[in-house]
Amino acid sequence: MTYRSLAVSPFVFVACTAALAALVPAGVRETVVQGEVDVSKVLACAGMAAAALAFDRGDYLRRGWGVWAACYACLLGRDAMLLGSGRVSAVVYEVTRGALVTVGNACVVVGAWTLARAWTVAGLEHPGTKGARRAVVALAIAVAVVFAGPTLVVDVRDVALGSRAGFDAIPSDLGDILSLPLIAPVALTALAVREGTLRWTWMLLTSSLVAWLLYDAIYTLPDYLSVAPTGYRLVSEQFHILAGALAGTAGLAQRMAVTDDDGP
């Protein structure tokens, strides 16, 4: 498989999932979309684990990819618990779900942080002036807070009012707020290697984080516009699926760059 076809595959995948979601009867649409989201999480987990295993023990990026893969494994575990709903006590169900979401989101922050720092750890400077780089980071922080912040406020308020649903939503909101600003250093790394084979890894990883940001943005839109969320949520889930598929292909591109023979 070439890097180019690998990079196109998430978009083909999402075109298929969007078409399927549009064509199925409305009564089963949410279940189908949830299944699509879980397939994209499997792809992300497998791709990122493949990247981690391409590195040797002790290699810096092995930890980053491995921890990020663990995040997707935890989120898959959380979704799998939906199948066990009603078969275990409500307390066990909610505590386990909360723990999986908390660990998963801690993993995404650590994984994204580790990968975002790779360029600096390598002893290189990102392109652009210091001022421009700071501006990019500030912009990424502002966008993350604007789109993920309101959801956190709503979830904290719900928990304060006695809702238990917010217990696993708050770690998820915090994970978004802390990991999405890392788009900036990841994108700057993609820019630095834009003419080399590593560009595919970093461009796909940047695209995954941007898709995740758009997922949050569209998810938050009904709160800003005070409109019914149903239609928006179905669209936002396609970006959720795209984020997972792009993360998986980023991992596969990393594996290809590390393991492919490049001749003498």
Added chain:
Amino acid sequence: MGPPDAETVAERIARRLGRYLGPHTGRVAVKTFATRALGRGPETLTVQDVPAMNEALRPMLRTLVGKQRCEIVLQHILGEFGL
């Protein structure tokens, strides 16, 4: 970039790194590590400096492409100069 025989030592190392980092960033990396490790600009590099440059580049390469690929790239750089 001209034919290999017309290239300077720095350009030949940068070309090897450029496969992964891109030509521009490959040149920036050679300049960065030549200055940091040898205290000189890349235009002053000679074949005798190549082993020291490899040592300077090793942590960077190991971080970005892992230990195994790093050692392969460094071997290719040595091979480029018949070392």
